[in-house]
Amino acid sequence: MDSKVRVRFAPSPTGGLHLGGVRTVLFNYLFAKHHGGEFILRIEDTDQTRFVAGAEQYILDTLNWCGLTPDESPLHGGAYGPYRQSERKAIYTQYAQTLIEKGFAYYAFDTPEDLEEKRKQVPNFQYSRAHRMEMKNSISLAENEVSELLKKNTPHVIRIKIPDEEEVVFTDIIRGEVRFDVSTVDDKVLLKADGMPTYHLAVVVDDYLMKITHAFRGEEWLPSAPVHILLWKYLFGLDKMPKWAHLPLILKPEGSGKLSKRDGERLGFPVFAMDWSDPITKETTVGFKEKGFLPEAFINFLAMLGWNDGTDKEIFTIEELIAAFDLERVHKGGAKFDYEKAKWFNQEWIKKTDNKILAELLQPFFDQANIEIHERSYLIKVIGLVKDRCHLLTDFITQSSFFFAAPKSIDTAAILPKWEEKKQAFFTALSNSLKEMKGKPLAAELETHFKTLAATHEIKPGDLLLPLRIMLVGGKFGPGVFDIIESIELPDTIARIVHSLQLLSEK
RNA sequence: GGAGCGUUCGACUAAGGGUUAGGUCACCUCCCUUUCACGGAGGUAAUACGGGUUCGAAUCCCGUACGCUCUACCA
Numbered sequence: 001m002d003s004k005v006r007v008r009f010a011p012s013p014t015g016g017l018h019l020g021g022v023r024t025v026l027f028n029y030l031f032a033k034h035h036g037g038e039f040i041l042r043i044e045d046t047d048q049t050r051f052v053a054g055a056e057q058y059i060l061d062t063l064n065w066c067g068l069t070p071d072e073s074p075l076h077g078g079a080y081g082p083y084r085q086s087e088r089k090a091i092y093t094q095y096a097q098t099l100i101e102k103g104f105a106y107y108a109f110d111t112p113e114d115l116e117e118k119r120k121q122v123p124n125f126q127y128s129r130a131h132r133m134e135m136k137n138s139i140s141l142a143e144n145e146v147s148e149l150l151k152k153n154t155p156h157v158i159r160i161k162i163p164d165e166e167e168v169v170f171t172d173i174i175r176g177e178v179r180f181d182v183s184t185v186d187d188k189v190l191l192k193a194d195g196m197p198t199y200h201l202a203v204v205v206d207d208y209l210m211k212i213t214h215a216f217r218g219e220e221w222l223p224s225a226p227v228h229i230l231l232w233k234y235l236f237g238l239d240k241m242p243k244w245a246h247l248p249l250i251l252k253p254e255g256s257g258k259l260s261k262r263d264g265e266r267l268g269f270p271v272f273a274m275d276w277s278d279p280i281t282k283e284t285t286v287g288f289k290e291k292g293f294l295p296e297a298f299i300n301f302l303a304m305l306g307w308n309d310g311t312d313k314e315i316f317t318i319e320e321l322i323a324a325f326d327l328e329r330v331h332k333g334g335a336k337f338d339y340e341k342a343k344w345f346n347q348e349w350i351k352k353t354d355n356k357i358l359a360e361l362l363q364p365f366f367d368q369a370n371i372e373i374h375e376r377s378y379l380i381k382v383i384g385l386v387k388d389r390c391h392l393l394t395d396f397i398t399q400s401s402f403f404f405a406a407p408k409s410i411d412t413a414a415i416l417p418k419w420e421e422k423k424q425a426f427f428t429a430l431s432n433s434l435k436e437m438k439g440k441p442l443a444a445e446l447e448t449h450f451k452t453l454a455a456t457h458e459i460k461p462g463d464l465l466l467p468l469r470i471m472l473v474g475g476k477f478g479p480g481v482f483d484i485i486e487s488i489e490l491p492d493t494i495a496r497i498v499h500s501l502q503l504l505s506e507k
Numbered sequence: 508g509g510a511g512c513g514u515u516c517g518a519c520u521a522a523g524g525g526u527u528a529g530g531u532c533a534c535c536u537c538c539c540u541u542u543c544a545c546g547g548a549g550g551u552a553a554u555a556c557g558g559g560u561u562c563g564a565a566u567c568c569c570g571u572a573c574g575c576u577c578u579a580c581c582a
Contacts, residue, residue, distance in 0.1 A: 011582085012581075014581085014582080044582065046581095047582070049581085050581065050582080108580095110580095112579095123508075124508055124509065124578085155580095157580050159580095175512075175513095178511075179511090180510075180511070184578090185510080185578085186578080188579095189579080194580080196580085198579090198580070198581085198582085199581075199582050218576090219511095219513090219576065219577095220575095220576050220577065220582090221577085221582090222511060222512065222576070222577075223510065223511055223512090223576070223577040224578090226511095246512085248512095248513085249575075249576075251575080253518075254517095254518095256574060256575065257576095258575080304519070304520085304531095306519090306520095308519090310521075310522095311521090311530095312521080312529085312530050312531075314519095314530090314531060331519095331520080332514095333514065333575095334512095334574095334575070334576090335519065336518060338532070338533085341518070341519065341531080341532045342532095344531085345532095347545095351545085386544090387545095388545040388546090389544035389545070390544090399543090399544090460541085461541070464541090465542080466542060469542055470542090475543095476542045476543065477542065477543045478542075478543070478544095479543085479544085480540090481542085
């Protein structure tokens with residue numbers, strides 16, 4: 001690289017950040033850090049009608065949770081601010097003006113109603129060479145008419161004048177050479193009637209001013225790339241233009257099409273990185289964080305959606321991702337989102353994460369479930385016992401709640417079919433004998449005791465183990481029975497057996 | 508309709524002219540485990556179609572089909 005790599009992520013603050021957005025951030029971040037460059041967050045809030053309060057903070061929080069902190073942003077500052085486009089309004093006006101002066105853009109006075117009408121009349125209406133002269137603009141109108149309209153402050157926009165014939169060619173890092181015959185694109189609005197720029201003007205102006213060297217965005221932007229390239233040519237010169245890469249889309253798990261918030265709701269998985277509550281509708285959309293994902297797993301999973309390092313390695317730390325990342329190995333085709341695989345990544349990361357750290361991360365989940373943790377060290381021990389069977393952090397609640405309080409319900413229906421007098425007698429004897437034991441016996445000790453007692457009652461231990469488990473945890477799940485007894489200790493164990501025995505006798 | 512992009516097991520993907528087309532998730536079987544997992548060993552399963560080029564094509568070329576994205580004073 002001849003100059004320092006600078007990349008940017010430029011979201012509109014209109015709601016929660018979804019998977020595709022986070023992956024775009026991730027690829028930007030990985031690329032920047034791989035090359036020792038900078039990652040910039042720019043807020044594209046030029047559409048006041050879609051602006052949502054709190055969305056910007058949410059984006060910052062999300063990036064923070066993911067560990068993808070920008071080097072420059074509205075929050076962090078930087079030498080190329082302001083980083084909110086709404087605060088850069090005057091800058092865009094100036095460039096739009098330049099384009100008009102050079103004849104690459106023109107004023108258009110058509111009202112939204114005019115356009116709607118025209119679109120109704122003409123089947124595939126394009127505001128372009130074919131119909132430009134039929135519209136109300138500074139090309140079709142006489143010069144004095146135009147200056148009159150401008151003087152009277154008639155609402156107007158500024159449109160780019162797409163050349164009649166020109167082939168725009170550029171090299172996309174992922175896709176290679178891409179060609180467009182410009183005659184099929186229309187005269188996009190550059191500056192809106194309210195004086196705000198559209199995306200088209202704003203990206204190129206800001207990418208230039210912020211010295212962006214590489215511009216990555218979703219594949220949905222590919223069709224408008226010729227407009228941006230023309231603008232670069234007119235305004236700053238193609239030699240200054242960043243290298244482009246259009247990232248493949250993240251698709252619905254079944255069927256086809258871009259993954260949307262709705263798909264998550266329909267299929268029961270998160271699509272946003274973190275919980276998002278719409279300030280107006282008050283509707284909350286669940287996020288990966290609250291669903292129980294580790295940020296490392298979330299990032300790891302996203303990285304593997306459309307990229308791999310060419311080996312069989314799948315579990316990567318962020319440092320490993322930075323070291324291995326190479327845009328040219330990014331896939332061209334879209335990737336379907338697979339929630340099962342996402343959970344697998346999370347499980348792998350849970351296994352990898354130290355129990356002490358897990359205890360800290362788990363605390364809020366236990367708090368929310370109203371489970372009181374008296375001793376952190378006890379929590380850590382329990383985590384070690386159950387972590388192998390947890391895909392999500394929320395699984396720890398169901399997998400371990402019985403370590404902290406007696407189960408709310410006992411699945412007696414699972415015991416009853418094979419329940420008999422002599423088992424009743426055994427468990428009575430067991431609870432009595434446990435009362436005799438002192439201190440905190442270890443699992444192995446307890447197991448020996450249990451088996452000896454079973455033998456004297458002439459019952460196979462296997463016939464007794466499942467009922468015991470259900471008495472202790474409420475159902476057919478959880479770690480080894482004797483590990484559980486060792487942890488919850490004698491008094492609780494006895495209480496649970498006695499309680500269950502009573503339930504069973506009532507049936 | 509137009510333009511652009513894409514297409515390897517159900518899913519994510521590897522293989523960049525020569526492999527029995529490999530790995531992971533999911534699914535199935537077995538082992539371990541007197542629960543559920545974890546772990547271990549196996550299994551099912553793919554180059555969209557048709558033409559070329561070539562001794563040889565998943566790979567290069569052309570066409571077809573299908574899919575997707577865009578086609579707003581939204582990004």
